[in-house]
Amino acid sequence: MFNLITKSDSNVKNDVLSGITVALALVPEAVAFAFVAGVDPMIGLYAAFMMGLITSAIGGRPGMISGATGATAVVMVALVAQYGVQYLFAAVILAGLIQILFGVFKLGKFIRLVPYPVMLGFVNGLAIVIFLAQMGQFKVFDTLGIAHWMTGSQMYVMLGLVLLTMSIIHFLPKLTTAVPSSLVAILAVTFAVHGLDLEARTVIDFVRDMLPEAEKATATLAGELPSFNIPMIPFTLETLYIILPTAVIIALIGLIESLLTLTLIDELTNTRGRSNKECVGQGVANTVTGFFGGMGGCAMIGQSMININSGGRGRLSGITAAVVLLAFILFFAQWIEMIPLAALVGVMFMVVLGTFEWASFKILRGANKEDAFVLLLVTGVTVAADLAIAVIVGVIVSALVFAWKHASNIFARTHIDEENWKVYELEGPLFFGSVGNFKELFDLENDPQDVVIEFKNSRIWDSSGIDAIDGLADKYEAIGKKLHIRHISPECRELLVKAQKYVEMNINEDPRYHVVADKLA
Incomplete structure (x- = not known):
């Protein structure tokens, strides 16, 4: 327009x-x-x-x-x-150093997750x-x-x-x-x-x-x-405690606003800025500015x-x-x-x-009400509170909406194979949001003696999914039934505790991907 x-x-x-x-x-x-x-x-x-x-x-x-x-x-x-303006100059210098570290460790790329x-x-x-x-x-x-x-x-x-x-x-x-x-x-x-x-x-x-x-x-x-x-401040730990909270907030707000502005200009000019280099640039600028008043x-x-x-x-x-x-x-x-x-x-x-x-x-007139809600929410928080807070709230809400929508996307096709084993062919992601639906897919009491969980068309995303498999294996073992788990990645096998012995390995067919979990951190 x-x-x-x-x-x-x-x-x-x-x-x-x-x-x-x-x-x-x-x-x-x-x-x-x-x-x-x-x-x-x-x-x-x-x-x-x-x-x-x-x-x-x-x-x-x-x-x-x-x-x-x-x-x-x-x-x-x-x-x-x-505390006075001298403490502000020190906080700005520290904020600049924090921003430089963001660029050095290449954390600017996370702006793409917005x-x-x-x-x-x-x-x-x-x-x-x-x-x-x-x-x-x-x-x-x-x-x-x-x-x-x-x-x-x-x-x-x-x-x-x-x-x-x-x-x-x-x-x-x-x-x-x-x-x-x-x-x-x-x-x-x-x-x-x-x-x-x-x-x-x-x-x-x-x-x-x-x-x-x-x-x-x-x-x-x-x-x-x-x-x-x-x-002109005392260089003590007490001074660091005073300026550190302000410095961290200045650094984060500055980077969020700068990187979002960078993304906007990229869109307007059909060019590509370098987010990590911008983090360093903002950091050097703040550091020098603090030393020059x-x-x-x-x-x-x-x-x-x-x-x-x-x-x-x-x-x-x-x-x-x-x-x-x-x-x-x-x-x-x-x-x-x-x-x-x-x-x-x-x-x-x-x-x-x-x-x-x-x-x-x-978008507001469209059928995707979740996107419309997020858009209005971020706009409102930006006006009422702060740009950085608005973006953080928007990313969190968008992630929760995504998790909620994908939680119900897991299902299983079942059939009895030639050996009279019941096969559960999973479809959809297994993560913290879909664990509840995953557990309801299985009929433990009426399943035959041998049960196969086929992960060829599914993927385990986090430790919640790993724990859900362990819990299911424990239940099948308690009622004396034998579980077979096929086509999960080597890392998944390593993370499993109770179900590890039920995994059938196939070096040529097993997928290779990583799982977000603290156990390997």
Whole structure:
């Protein structure tokens, strides 16, 4: 419905112009997330610069933008409030080291286990979160610091500028793709506001709203180069106990959000990122950021979508965004402070339209109610709680739904062979979910003296299946009947305890597969 993704390949011009667009959109986001974490705005801006530069240079997904994010910022609040910002820097360094280990041990590949409905729910929930986050820009603060919705001409001007921004982004590519439409929209709206002297809130107004009254007059986004500092904390086990829980959560949330964003960009661009390399890239970026006074972060899906939509495909786009952001901080802060918030809100609204997976409505109308439930669940949890929690919940629920659906897929065909033995030819997987149905397949009292369980068309998946076979063998032995087990893997034979002596080995026909069990761990 809304095909906002530019299909052009990477080139220098597209990457540079797209990077400038992203840099403009990074400023208010980084400032906002710094306030969420309870730290100085410069700490958020430094994180956006260093995270973006390092992950773009060495990460596993060209074109993806990283920086300070809300998902990681909310985790930092308690640590900063209780122990101070130096402990935050130490936690970010430790989180980076954990992420590097994830990449070194190639754990990034597990992102492939995220089911499609969970991915759709994540994307849709994130689009809603981005949309709701922009609603705060339609509020103003009174002298008591209380937020109120805009009214009258101020609201009309805001809405008009947002619609103008969205219109330029939508229609300009139909005329020319020489420059990113988002960049043109931001510049056009900025010139319109200041040229016509319109009443519109700017980036510096947003910063002032976040500061105490005494600091509003001197508020600025101008800064200096970040400097290397070792966190000023005691290097003791007690300090490790303090920062470790926060570091682990930052690392996991950062990787989940980054790898899901990587997967989304892969789908949009028909390319393939490297998840383990991205884990290392995110880890190195967080580690360096912690030493240079940044709050850390992860991939930013909103800014990544702006980049992809503007034609940014290569590493140069992210590097340009980071370098231009630093240039803004050092030399051009007064220009960035003049940008109307309405222009950035309009850009983000177009990101929402491009991010939301409108095709998911087909799933909701389809016959597969389980997928529809998972999609809605993940979307709801993403909006109400957190992206990482939503994905974890979605994966768990999807696994349970899968197990429930396959639990009833085990059955047996029975016949009496020429030796008057009863043969149970199993069909379907034997695992923890199907053990109950497996046990009900057998008629122990009425079975003949010799019983065969044929696993040629079945497979044992876990130790629950092994224990079920052992239990069945024990019952047949108790009533004096002889059991024969055919066509199970050598590993299954090794794991069996009571039924091992009943297995008939056939080296040429027995299958070879592994079983998930603790006994061989």
